[in-house]
Each structure stands twice: as C-alpha cells, then as structure tokens.
Amino acid sequence: MALKVSIIEQPNVIDDHLLDIIGNEFKFNHEKGLPEWIKNSVDAYIREEPAIPDDQQHIVLNFTDAGHTEPASFECIDFCGMTADDIDKALKRWGDPKAASRGLKKRTYGGHGNGGKFYMRQMFERSYFITYRGGMLNVFGFSENRRYGFARGLQNRSCAPREALTLAEIGELDLPERTKDSILTGGTGFTVVRGIRPDGVRSPIRVSRLCEKMKLHPQARKIVQRKPIRVLHNGELVWERLVGEQIELRPGFESLPAIPIPRVLPYEEDGDVEEIEFASKKFHAGDLSLMVAKEPFGRNSRVSELNCIDILGEIGVIASYRIQELVHIKQYAQAEFIFGECFCPILEDPKEDSVKNDREKLIDNRRTRALLRWIAEQVDEVGKKIEKEEAKERTLQNLRLTDEFNKILNTWKNQFMDRLLTQVLGGPEPGSGSGGTGIDGSGGGTSPSSRTKGGTGGEGAAKGGGAGDQPKKGTRHPVVLLSSYSPDPLGITQTVDLSSRHNPVYQRPQDVGAGIYWINTSRPLAAAIYRQHGAESPRWREYHFQRFVDIIIMEALHAMEKKGMALTFDSVENKINEVIKAVHDNALEHLGQYLL
C-alpha cells in the first residue's frame, strides 16, 4: 500500500548568504543604485493621501565628501516619512512585489522590493533610513555585517519635528522651500536614506558626472523629467532641479505614430514557428513609440545611453535595450538616431513574469525574444525611412552644387548661342554684343528682351546701331533648369518633378513658348553618377554639359525647321556635327576649368 504523504508547511529558512548571491548579481554602480532610492521616494509620495502633485514631490540628493574623520556619504531625502509598522511590514521584507504599494491599489515604481535595499547593503559600508512620521522617529538599516535592524534606542522614538531634523542632520541643509516648515508644523514627515563610505568613490565626489550619468539611466529618466530632484554637495546647492535630457527630434520625424504590438507574434526556433500571444483578457497588447533624434547618438557620446528602447511596465521602465543590443537590427547606421519606448503589459503577467530583479534586461524567454525581434524590425522600418530621407538630402545637396554649375553653363550658352545658330543656319553673323554707341543713341543689343530693334549690330562705334523706334521682340535664350530643384518660372508647380522614365531633357508644352528646358535629374544614369561620384565630379559635369549640347542641337534643328530648311537625313546629320563642333570648341575655350 502506497505511503500517503501530506507536508506540514513551514516558513522558509533562508541563509543570509543568499542575499549576497542575489546582491552580487545586481552588480550595482552608483548611477544605477541612486535611481532605486529615488524610485522609493517617489513611491512614498504615490502612497500619500491626498495625492501630491508631481511638482511638489521634492526629492533631495546630498553628497558629502570624506573629511579627516568623517567618511563620504550619499543621502536621498523625501518629505513623506515611514512608521515602524511600514518598516516591519514592507521594508524588512525581501522580494515582496507588493512591498512598494503597501497593499494600496496604486501603481508604484517599486518592482520586486529589492533594489533600494540591495544598493544600501552591497554598495556602502553602512547604511540606514532615518524616517520621521506622526511624531515618531525610526532609524533602520544595515550594519557593517550587512545585517539589518533598528538602531538601538531609535525605534519609535517620540520626538518633536525640530529634534527629528537635528537628529537626521538635515536641519541646516538647503532644502526646497516650505518643506522644512511643513515638517516643523507637523504637516509632513521625512525619510533620509543614508549610505556611508560608498564603494569606489573618491573624494571629492564627482557629483556632476555622477548625476549626469544617473539622469540618463533608464530607471531615472522619466522620474527626472517629472519630479523636482534637488542636488546638494556638502550641503550646498548644486542644482535646484535636475533637468532631463532634451533630445531634439529630426525634422520630418517629429510625430511618428505609435505602432500597436500585434496580438500574436511569431517565434522561430530550429525552423519551428510558434505563435506567441501578446494580448489576453487581462492584458492588452500595448504599443511601441519610436522617435528619431536630429543627431546620431554615437557609441561613446554623453547621451549614447539614450540610443535605446525602454520597455515599460505598468509604471516605469522594466528593462532597457541599447539599440546595438537588438541583434536583429539591419539598419545600423540609421538606428543610431532612434530611441523609444515599448509598453507591453503582458510582460508583467505573474504566470510568466518576464521582468528581472534589476530591471535592466528582460528575462530571456520566447515571449521576450519574439518581442525584441519585432521591435528590431520596427526600428529597421524607421531606419529605412531615415535612409530614404538621407538620400533625398544628399540629392538636394548635389542639386545645390549642380545648380551653381548650371548657372555657369546658362551664362556660357547665352554668350555664344545666337552667333552659333546664325552661323549654323547660314545667315549673316550678328554684331558682336552691344554694337557700340552710334552717333545718335545707343546701339541694338543682344539683350533677350530689348524693346526696340537695334541697328546693324556692327563692329564697333562706327557702325553702332541707332536708337530704332520699331518695337521688336528680342532674342530669347533658352533657360535650362534642374528638375526637382529649380523653381518653376511659370508658377504651374513649385518645381518640376520628373520620373526616371522622362527624357533626359524635358519640356512641358507651356515651356516651349517660354524657352524653358528641364534637365531630368531623376534619369537612372544621372542618379547613378550623382550617387557614385557626386555633383562636383568631372563625370557629373560632363553629363550635365552634354545635356546643354542636346538642348543647343534641339534649338538648332528647331530653328532650321522654322526657317523652312529641308530636314533630310543628310542635312540634319551635317547640322548636328556642325553644332557639336562649334559647341565643343567654345566649351574648351571657356569651360575648360570646369570640364577638364
């Protein structure tokens, strides 16, 4: 007959060594530990009734250098206070996720109820809370042996507020306005968390550096933005309020919409694809908000910590991943601009809690792997948009440079085109330039819009044109513009955007009368030269110049047709060769410095 066994349950007996094992895993540094204290202070405010507005939830950090006899110390002060009962029921308990909320139905930052205590225990020689509330002072902390308890004679000690301030040694500090008065009038209590002889800290304490790093820490970032945190060094005011890092967003990416997390995400392992749920009756799927900084964060810059995705739980950050830690990312260069937050409530599902004790990274499981892969894919999508934008900017920059050369080419063309066409069409050569000043008035010119018919053009002063009085439309030189860059002189559109299928040189019907030509900067060859060699390369200039040659040939052929000349194959071929020769000879003389 089988033995029937029924266990009589007893409380666990845990050796303190377990705390060392867990504590060591925390691998605390101070910029990581201080946010734990700050979070505890915020939770103390959150528990208060009636609710205290954010801007009155004052927290003070005071860093004291080591003196001849006194060791260095860190303090974190809030203006709430705890009772001995709070300490017994919550503070003393290790690993109680309800410790921070004290059973209230309020969301608090405290997660597993360990962070602040472990920081005290592991990173200071001694540490304790001095807390005052309801006229009672309690001091509770860790001894040199890393064992906790109340300070002798300082458990539930009744004392007046002023005495409490004196005992806590904060009465003389530069505390926020009205907080001291509030304590003295019994309106509030206070808690000082004090760590003595911090690990790895030399005097003088580098407060600025420490606070800069701390405020960028994922666990502190949001709190720093919303709560007034004052910083003192040796009791003297350093910052009235820590200011969160403001990241300037990239224009055009200021308001990317939040991306909903799908209810189900695939997880692939060894070729098997499994569907992981991200929404249930109890948890909605959440979303991912990505932002794009104006400047890349870089790997080692001061703000490189912010190049990350924070994973948010019900309240606060439950993990944070630097972008380069998201192994599935492909758009690395663009990802250096991206940061964001992913709110995913199901990660805190007690049935499969994915939140680690130190809230640095998520617990590695199928759900978190599926989520991180999906996040990486979304980052890549934004990265692709940035890449597209960058390509656009590069193109614009190239076009700016091209426009400069385009102006030079237009000027060059205008200087010789009339003469060239006249020569090619077999007519008499026009006068060179302004024709000089005749006896009676100024000569006719080559100005495209001269109002009066000039004289014979001629060769100088002797044959200078007279001041004719017959209105005549002047010669209009074609204007060559760049698609997707030059403003439309006819005002039909802002500029003319052409596709890669449009001709290398393009005209709208309206452009013909106005003598406008557009060089199509979207043609595949144009784009390839741009991309590979840039707008200042001889290759691009050669391409650009050749389009001008095309236009001059077109103008010549059109003029031939207009003049009623026979457009047989032979005549066209001869004229094209004639034009090309003349254009090339002229270009060699006047554009050599740009083309060669």
Place this chain on the structure above:
Amino acid sequence: MSSQLSMAQKVLLSLYRLSDGGRRKVRYEDIVVQAFRDYASDFHLKGHPEFPDSGDIVHKPLYDYRKKGMVSASNKMFSLTSHGLAEVQRLQAIEGGRPPSARLGHRIERGAQIELERIKHLEGFKLFLANKQDEIIDSDLFEYLGVSVRTTRNDFIGRLETVKSALDEISDANPDDLSLVAVARFHQFMVERFADMIRLKTSSARSGNEEETRGT
C-alpha cells in the same frame, strides 16, 4: 469625272502632283499655280480667268486637311502625310472614274497597320498591358501620337485624328482581334488620363508654340 471632286479635294490632288507622288515639301505659291493649271475654271481670280486665285480658295482646304492629319505645314511649305497619301489614292480613283474601294482599302489599311505596329511597340502601351498605368507619363502621350511638345496645334489635332481613324478602320475590319481591343482601350485611357494636356495642345489660345503665321 473631276467634277465629282470638291474644290478642297482638287487642291489635295494638286499638292500630290507637285510632291512627285511622295511627301516632298511644296511651297504654297506653287500649289496655287498647280491648282490653276489642273483646274483653271475652279481656281482663277474672280473676273480674271487668266490669273490664278491665291486666296482662301486654296489656303483654307490645305489647313483643313492639316487638321485631319493629311497635310503637314511649316513655314508656308506643305507636304502630304501617309494618311494624306491614302486619301489621294481614293481621290484619284474617283477622278479616274474607278470605284474607290478596291485599291484604296488596301492602301489605307496598310497605313493604319503601320500605326498599329508602332503603338504596339510603345513603352507606354507595354506598361498599360502590364497594368502599370501609374508609370505612364505625359511623354508617353506625345510618343503615342507621334508628336512632340513643340508640335503645333493643327498638327497635333491632325495626328490625334489620324491615330483615331486608323484605330477605327482596323477595328472595323477586325472586330474580334484582342490586340486591337487592347489598343483601343489604351487609346481611351490615354485620352482620358491626359485630357488636360490634350485640351492645352488643341485649344485655340496661343501657348507659345502655336501656329506659325497663317498669313500668306
């Protein structure tokens, strides 16, 4: 038999005779003289039967034919298009007292066939068949009609007319040919998609590249 022909048709035949049976360009003045020589009773100056009339009696038919895509005109020089040559064939048959349909059908169909083959090889048409209508651009319209942005209003109207009549002709002859149905659909698409452009090119308002001077 020539009495069966209209004055305009006679002008077209005179142009043909001057063109050596092809598409050579001919001066307006020469057409006036040729028409007078061919049909003196019709084209003499009023009250002076010994002198040719160089006015609208010759001028207007030429420009009307241009709008039908049968005549090209530039700088007071005129020439027949392939569509015009086909029409001449028809008129010659009438003038010669022969039934016009026999030779003429073959000739017109050939001209239309050439148009059809040209259209089938256009990139725009291929995109249309591939259901990539979004990629069809304004330049495709000009290629489709075999014109350019510089083409004058009447020549543009003429080409539009020529392409349309070629399609009608072939469609009537082969109503069940699926490739013709596709070309017809393409024509409809192009005309609708680029209605504004067509309006711009065919409107009487001058747009910079308008008619060369009509005065002769």
